[in-house]
Amino acid sequence: PKSYKITLIPGDGIGPEVISVAKETLQLVASQEGIQLQFHEVLLGGAALDSTGVPLPDETLSAARQSDAVLLGAIGGYKWDKNEKHLKPETGLLELRAGLGVFANLRPATVLPQLADSSTLKKEIAEAVDIMVVRELTGGIYFGKPRGFGTNDNGEEIGFNTEVYSSSEVDRIARVAFEIARKRRGKLCSVDKANVLEASMFWRKRVTKIASDYPDVELSHMYADNAAMQLIRDPKQFDTIVTNNVFGDILSDEASMLTGSIGMLPSASIGESGPGLFEPIHGSAPDIAGQDKANPLATVLSAAMLLRYGLGQEQAAQRIETAVLETLNKGFRTGDLFSTGKNNMSRRKRY
Amino acid sequence: PKSYKITLIPGDGIGPEVISVAKETLQLVASQEGIQLQFHEVLLGGAALDSTGVPLPDETLSAARQSDAVLLGAIGGYKWDKNEKHLKPETGLLELRAGLGVFANLRPATVLPQLADSSTLKKEIAEAVDIMVVRELTGGIYFGKPRGFGTNDNGEEIGFNTEVYSSSEVDRIARVAFEIARKRRGKLCSVDKANVLEASMFWRKRVTKIASDYPDVELSHMYADNAAMQLIRDPKQFDTIVTNNVFGDILSDEASMLTGSIGMLPSASIGESGPGLFEPIHGSAPDIAGQDKANPLATVLSAAMLLRYGLGQEQAAQRIETAVLETLNKGFRTGDLFSTGKNNMSRRKRY
Ligand SMILES: CC(C)[C@H](C(=O)O)[C@@H](O)C(=O)O
Ligand SMILES: CC(C)[C@H](C(=O)O)[C@@H](O)C(=O)O
Numbered sequence: 072p073k074s075y076k077i078t079l080i081p082g083d084g085i086g087p088e089v090i091s092v093a094k095e096t097l098q099l100v101a102s103q104e105g106i107q108l109q110f111h112e113v114l115l116g117g118a119a120l121d122s123t124g125v126p127l128p129d130e131t132l133s134a135a136r137q138s139d140a141v142l143l144g145a146i147g148g149y150k151w152d153k154n155e156k157h158l159k160p161e162t163g164l165l166e167l168r169a170g171l172g173v174f175a176n177l178r179p180a181t182v183l184p185q186l187a188d189s190s191t192l193k194k195e196i197a198e199a200v201d202i203m204v205v206r207e208l209t210g211g212i213y214f215g216k217p218r219g220f221g222t223n224d225n226g227e228e229i230g231f232n233t234e235v236y237s238s239s240e241v242d243r244i245a246r247v248a249f250e251i252a253r254k255r256r257g258k259l260c261s262v263d264k265a266n267v268l269e270a271s272m273f274w275r276k277r278v279t280k281i282a283s284d285y286p287d288v289e290l291s292h293m294y295a296d297n298a299a300m301q302l303i304r305d306p307k308q309f310d311t312i313v314t315n316n317v318f319g320d321i322l323s324d325e326a327s328m329l330t331g332s333i334g335m336l337p338s339a340s341i342g343e344s345g346p347g348l349f350e351p352i353h354g355s356a357p358d359i360a361g362q363d364k365a366n367p368l369a370t371v372l373s374a375a376m377l378l379r380y381g382l383g384q385e386q387a388a389q390r391i392e393t394a395v396l397e398t399l400n401k402g403f404r405t406g407d408l409f410s411t412g413k414n415n416m417s418r419r420k421r422y
Numbered sequence: 423p424k425s426y427k428i429t430l431i432p433g434d435g436i437g438p439e440v441i442s443v444a445k446e447t448l449q450l451v452a453s454q455e456g457i458q459l460q461f462h463e464v465l466l467g468g469a470a471l472d473s474t475g476v477p478l479p480d481e482t483l484s485a486a487r488q489s490d491a492v493l494l495g496a497i498g499g500y501k502w503d504k505n506e507k508h509l510k511p512e513t514g515l516l517e518l519r520a521g522l523g524v525f526a527n528l529r530p531a532t533v534l535p536q537l538a539d540s541s542t543l544k545k546e547i548a549e550a551v552d553i554m555v556v557r558e559l560t561g562g563i564y565f566g567k568p569r570g571f572g573t574n575d576n577g578e579e580i581g582f583n584t585e586v587y588s589s590s591e592v593d594r595i596a597r598v599a600f601e602i603a604r605k606r607r608g609k610l611c612s613v614d615k616a617n618v619l620e621a622s623m624f625w626r627k628r629v630t631k632i633a634s635d636y637p638d639v640e641l642s643h644m645y646a647d648n649a650a651m652q653l654i655r656d657p658k659q660f661d662t663i664v665t666n667n668v669f670g671d672i673l674s675d676e677a678s679m680l681t682g683s684i685g686m687l688p689s690a691s692i693g694e695s696g697p698g699l700f701e702p703i704h705g706s707a708p709d710i711a712g713q714d715k716a717n718p719l720a721t722v723l724s725a726a727m728l729l730r731y732g733l734g735q736e737q738a739a740q741r742i743e744t745a746v747l748e749t750l751n752k753g754f755r756t757g758d759l760f761s762t763g764k765n766n767m768s769r770r771k772r773y
Binding site for chain 1: 498507510512516542543544547563564566569570571574576578579580581582583584585586587588589590615617618619620621622623624625646647648650651653654655656668669671672673674675676678679680684
């Protein structure tokens with residue numbers, strides 16, 4: 072039978088609880104599909120800081136690199152919040168993304184019929200929303216240099232970062248997005264701020280160029296501020312969205328909240344080759360950690376994305392997705408899905 | 423009687439129509455309040471490009487500088503969309519903001535009881551939302567240098583921008599925001615991405631420092647991605663928000679769309695001294711220009727902000743605001759307010 076190595080990274084807060092449910096799910100579906108999964112657990116974020124002093128231990132990165140796919144719970148928490156940059160849990164996650172070269176972050180925001188009522192949007196606006204945000208993940212202002220602190224010509228203190236994209240960086244994320252749009256409803260909206268920023272003008276130029284290889288996909292462009300509005304005004308106008316790292320961070324979170332159920336939403340981060348990184352989009356929710364309240368479905372659905380995009384095991388992926396729908400159809404709900412407009416899974420992010 | 427010079431900038435698309443309504447309103451309220459307003463009309467954006475070849479003619483900037491306040495309609499349109507950066511209508515607006523030194527952009531997002539149904543959010547989520555976004559307007563990545571196009575170490579083409587804030591830039595916008603929060607419900611949320619960006623860590627440090635002068639205001643911090651979610655999840659948690667230029671661009675548009683009536687929303691941009699710039703937040707909506715369909719209330723309410731923040735004429739400002747509410751109470755509506763989820767006034771931004 073086919074055999075795969077899976078790196079599990081429970082991380083912080085509710086991470087360990089949701090990873091353990093996803094692991095059980097993977098084990099079950101593997102035995103049903105006759106595939107073998109070997110699991111290896113490693114540390115990242117706050118958990119790694121506490122036991123090794125760094126947010127991404129070498130052992131974690133090399134274990135991740137040597138495996139076929141990586142499943143991550145969540146990282147971060149109040150405890151490490153005042154740490155300097157190189158000792159923040161988040162820095163470990165950014166280093167892991169860069170270290171694995173996973174430049175394409177796929178974030179589906181799908182409103183399931185069973186959960187259309189959970190959205191704070193009116194039902195007729197939210198229902199049937201099905202957006203895939205393709206976010207560039209290893210470039211842009213997150214990684215651009217120069218960056219840091221200094222003084223300006225007036226002798227005043229400053230803090231600064233660099234937003235920068237090269238042609239190969241834009242081209243490869245554009246190709247991933249066109250391929251995905253092609254398999255969906257054939258519409259791709261590239262989001263930028265090309266009326267103001269040179270980095271965005273460049274982005275738009277390259278995306279437009281790559282478009283000629285995908286005549287079957289309808290490409291449009293939208294400014295980031297307008298996209299933030301249009302996602303609320305009429306989210307169903309969107310199929311696939313491609314955007315840079317920082318706009319993607321903001322807009323994918325906005326899109327996910329439209330569904331009213333971020334405790335349900337998975338993500339996949341993939342590179343040219345090598346293992347992909349799969350993680351729920353919610354945070355580590357320290358307030359509810361250890362209380363068995365966390366919704367594990369985002370991580371379970373991330374495991375499905377791992378099977379599909381990471382291992383090419385489409386049938387196993389669908390087994391998990393079907394099981395999730397059946398569980399919802401039976402009426403099972405976690406607390407985050409009950410109360411419209413209140414969602415504990417987002418708490419981690421509130422500090 | 424007191425006399426003031428007002429620079430009117432009709433601009434492009436629906437700009438001239440909405441400015442003419444606002445001018446009439448200002449004339450009426452001036453005669454009622456016994457103040458004198460002298461109007462002077464100048465060109466900006468596409469209109470200026472067409473007749474002078476530049477988006478901000480010198481005459482416009484000097485007229486604006488010599489007046490007591492500037493009222494702008496809207497700029498931009500498909501026609502100038504492919505222009506190079508220095509010949510874009512938007513560049514004229516950015517130069518005008520910089521030229522007037524209006525670093526503080528106040529963008530109220532208020533859901534009027536009369537219009538709570540216009541929002542795409544559920545009524546219980548949208549009603550009574552009352553947020554003031556204070557956006558830094560003359561710094562950050564919009565103006566930071568170096569910027570442009572070039573090649574990287576691999577000889578690849580790149581596009582790049584610089585996000586940079588100095589202590590005086592952060593301090594002065596923070597003070598404006600604290601002063602405003604103090605006159606509102608006493609809560610200020612500073613939005614940044616301090617878990618990733620040095621420019622944001624610096625922003626957070628300075629805002630926290632300024633907070634010690636405003637012990638009566640409750641300061642919190644939130645990451646931009648989370649703010650994009652929280653605005654949808656539970657917008658009523660926010661009172662005053664302060665943030666940088668680019669996050670403010672995105673989040674203020676998102677906040678305004680929560681109200682479902684961007685045809686209603688004004689903005690004020692003010693500096694240390696000198697005239698302020700007042701403009702509706704909607705675009706130039708070329709699709710409906712000249713058809714007498716545009717909602718003039720955003721510009722009329724911008725004229726009220728001009729009276730309040732620009733001329734210190736509080737009573738005159740309130741006269742206008744009361745008249746707007748009475749008009750709505752009588753049941754008058756423009757097309758943008760009728761159909762939930764469709765808002766023509768946002769069209770300009772869709773290209
Ligand atoms: C935790 C943080 C560094 C991260 C990001 O900004 O990329 C998170 O917000 C995300 O979107 O995965
Ligand atoms: C037209 C554009 C340059 C402008 C901006 O990005 O500031 C607009 O979106 C706004 O928010 O006033």
